[in-house]
Amino acid sequence: MSTGPNRILDEFAKLMTDAAGAAQGVRREMETAFKGQAERILNSMDVVQREEFEAAREMAAKAREENTRLAARIEALEAKLAELTGQAAPAAAAKPKSKK
Template sequence: MQSENPFVADFVKLMNSAAGTLAGMGREARESARERFKEFMGDMDFVSREEFEAVKEMAATARLETEGLKARLDALEAKLNQG
């Protein structure tokens, strides 16, 4: 037969409750920090590698077209200035 001291039993219950509370607070803090980080990263307007490469290719194509159009315009202006 084991006799239990009420003070010790209450102290153990209090410690178990405190441990559960601290664990819950830790989980809440971790989830809150994760959400804040996601919001921060979302506000930074990062783009994916695929999006970046697509825009880079579009810019290169536009540059080539612009150079071609400039050459045609220069040729037309030269013709007008001759005649």
């Protein structure tokens, strides 16, 4: 068994290691508590999560693309119908398209 300054330094190092481990445990508990409280506050405010927002934005973009494609298809079919029946092209085809 060693005595003297080495033993005191060893005990002090062990104490500091234990204290650092305890401090990390407290830090983890505080982070968990803070995150839980922040989630409760955001849920009470009806804030949308980022993933949900991105999914809705992607669906809206796809819907706009499909609407544009379908509008072009309708115009082409109306023009073909007008050609077959010998009528003038519909007025809807002459309208300028609004872009947002």
